[in-house]
Amino acid sequence: MSTSSSAIDKDATTTEASVAERLDAFLADHVDAGRVTNLQRAGSGRSRDNWLFDLVTIDSSGNPDHEPLILRTDPDGGLIDTDRSVEFDVLQALENSGLPTPVARWLDANGDALGRPSLIMRRLPGTCNYRVLREATLPLDERVSLGRAFCDLLAAVHGVDWRKLGLGATLADPGPHAAHVELVRWSTVLHKDQLEPYPELEYALAVLGEHAPRSIETVLVHADFKPGNILLDDGDVTALLDWELAHLGDPMEDLAWVTQPLRSAEHTIEDSWETEDLIAHYAQVTGNPVDRDALKWWVAFSALKTAVMQVSGLRAFLEGRAEEPYRPTRRVLSTLLTTVMEDFS
Amino acid sequence: MRPTIDEQLSGAARLLRLVENDAKTPQGTAELVRNARRLIERVGASWTTAEPFLRDDNKRMAALLGVDEPSPPDSADLAAAAAINEALRAQLAHRIQELPAGPCREAIGAYLHIRLTADPT
Numbered sequence: 120m121s122t123s124s125s126a127i128d129k130d131a132t133t134t135e136a137s138v139a140e141r142l143d144a145f146l147a148d149h150v151d152a153g154r155v156t157n158l159q160r161a162g163s164g165r166s167r168d169n170w171l172f173d174l175v176t177i178d179s180s181g182n183p184d185h186e187p188l189i190l191r192t193d194p195d196g197g198l199i200d201t202d203r204s205v206e207f208d209v210l211q212a213l214e215n216s217g218l219p220t221p222v223a224r225w226l227d228a229n230g231d232a233l234g235r236p237s238l239i240m241r242r243l244p245g246t247c248n249y250r251v252l253r254e255a256t257l258p259l260d261e262r263v264s265l266g267r268a269f270c271d272l273l274a275a276v277h278g279v280d281w282r283k284l285g286l287g288a289t290l291a292d293p294g295p296h297a298a299h300v301e302l303v304r305w306s307t308v309l310h311k312d313q314l315e316p317y318p319e320l321e322y323a324l325a326v327l328g329e330h331a332p333r334s335i336e337t338v339l340v341h342a343d344f345k346p347g348n349i350l351l352d353d354g355d356v357t358a359l360l361d362w363e364l365a366h367l368g369d370p371m372e373d374l375a376w377v378t379q380p381l382r383s384a385e386h387t388i389e390d391s392w393e394t395e396d397l398i399a400h401y402a403q404v405t406g407n408p409v410d411r412d413a414l415k416w417w418v419a420f421s422a423l424k425t426a427v428m429q430v431s432g433l434r435a436f437l438e439g440r441a442e443e444p445y446r447p448t449r450r451v452l453s454t455l456l457t458t459v460m461e462d463f464s
Numbered sequence: 465m466r467p468t469i470d471e472q473l474s475g476a477a478r479l480l481r482l483v484e485n486d487a488k489t490p491q492g493t494a495e496l497v498r499n500a501r502r503l504i505e506r507v508g509a510s511w512t513t514a515e516p517f518l519r520d521d522n523k524r525m526a527a528l529l530g531v532d533e534p535s536p537p538d539s540a541d542l543a544a545a546a547a548i549n550e551a552l553r554a555q556l557a558h559r560i561q562e563l564p565a566g567p568c569r570e571a572i573g574a575y576l577h578i579r580l581t582a583d584p585t
Contacts, residue, residue: 318560322569450582
C-alpha cells in the first residue's frame with residue numbers, strides 16, 4: 120500500500136489481514152496442512168463481502184494442489200436477513216442436480232470462527248455482468264442467444280426434482296398457497312424493518328392479499344434470478360450463484376421476477392428479445408402454458424418485494440450497517456401502485 | 465447570506481465529484497463518495513420544497529381520512545410538519561388495512577399515486 124493511502128484503504132487492509140487470520144484458523148480445523156494464498160476481496164465495491172483465495176494442500180503424490188475457493192460472508196447491512204446454513208444445504212443438495220452451481224465446501228453457520236455467518240464454496244471460472252444483454256459491444260445474435268440461455272437455465276431450475284434431491288428436508292413446501300406464503304414472508308420483513316408508515320405498501324399488501332393465485336405446481340424457486348448472478352466464461356454459462364433466497368414455490372414467481380418492468384434492462388433486448396419472447400420461450404422449454412393472470416400477480420409482487428428490500432436497505436444504511444443509501448424509490452413505488460391499481464382494482 | 469445553503473450544498477457536491485472522477489481514487493472509495501454526493505444533491509433539490517409539500521399533503525390526508533387536520537405548525541417548521549405527516553400516514557396505513565375493496569380504498573390508492581409524483585423528498 121502506498122504511503123498516501125486513505126483511512127479507507129487502511130481499513131480495508133486491516134480487514135484483509137483479519138480475514139486471512141480467521142480463514143487460516145478455520146481451515147486448520149477442516150484440512151490437514153492447508154495454506155491460504157492469493158486472498159483478495161471479490162469485486163471492486165466496498166459493499167461486497169466475498170473473498171477469493173486458493174487453498175494449497177499436498178496431494179497423495181506429494182505435489183501441491185491449488186483449490187480455488189470463495190468465502191461468502193454475511194454483510195453487516197445486507198438488504199435482507201437470510202440463513203447461510205439454508206443456502207449451504209441447498210447448494211449441497213444441488214450438487215447432483217445437473218445445474219451449474221458452485222460446490223459448497225464448508226459452513227460457519229454462526230460466524231463463531233469467521234466473524235460473521237459464512238460459507239466457503241469452490242470458485243468457478245467466469246464473470247458476472249448485470250447488463251450483458253444490453254452490452255453494445257457484443258453482437259446482437261450473441262446477446263439474443265444469451266437471453267435464451269438464461270431462460271433455459273431458469274426452466275432447468277424449475278425442472279429440478281427437488282423431492283429426489285432431498286430439498287424437502289431443508290425447504291418447506293407451501294403447496295398451492297405459495298403466493299400467500301410469500302406475501303406473508305415479505306409483509307413480515309416490511310413490518311420488522313420499516314422506520315415509518317408506508318401506506319403505499321399496505322395498499323399493495325391489501326390488494327394482493329385478496330387476489331393471491333393458487334399454485335398449480337411446486338418447484339425450486341431461485342428468487343433472485345438475474346444476469347448479475349450468472350457467471351459467464353467466454354459466452355458460456357458456468358454457474359448460477361446467490362441461492363440465499365431460494366425456496367420452494369410457484370414457478371411464476373421467478374418468471375415474474377425476470378419479466379417485471381423494473382428489471383427489463385437486465386433481461387430483455389429492445390426489439391430482439393422482448394418480455395413476450397422470454398415468456399413464449401419459457402413456455403416452449405417447460406412445455407407448460409403460462410398462466411397470465413397468475414403472472415400479473417407475481418409481477419406486482421416482484422415490485423412489492425423490491426420495495427420491501429429497499430425499506431430494509433434504508434434501515435441498514437441509517438443504522439450504519441450499509442454504505443449504499445437505499446430508500447423506497449419513486450420509480451419502484453409508482454410501478455407497484457400502477458400495477459396493483461390497473462390489474463387488480 | 466453568502467454562501468447560501470444552496471451554494472454550500474452544491475459546492476460540497478462539486479468537491480465530492482472531483483474526488484469521484486479522479487482516476488487515482490480507488491473504485492471502492494469512489495463508490496462511497498458517489499453515494500455521499502447523491503445524498504447531498506437530493507437534499508439540495510428538495511430542502512426548500514419539502515415543508516410546503518408536507519403542509520399541503522397533511523391537509524389532503526386529513527380530508528381523505530375525514531379527520532381534523534392537526535394544528536398546523538409554524539411556517540418553516542419542517543420537523544413539526546414531518547411529524548404530523550408521519551402520524552397521518554400511520555392512520556392511513558391502518559385505514560387501508562381495515563377497508564374492504566371499493567371506491568373508498570380506490571380513492572386512497574389514487575391519492576397515494578398522485579402523492580408519489582408530488583413528493584420532492
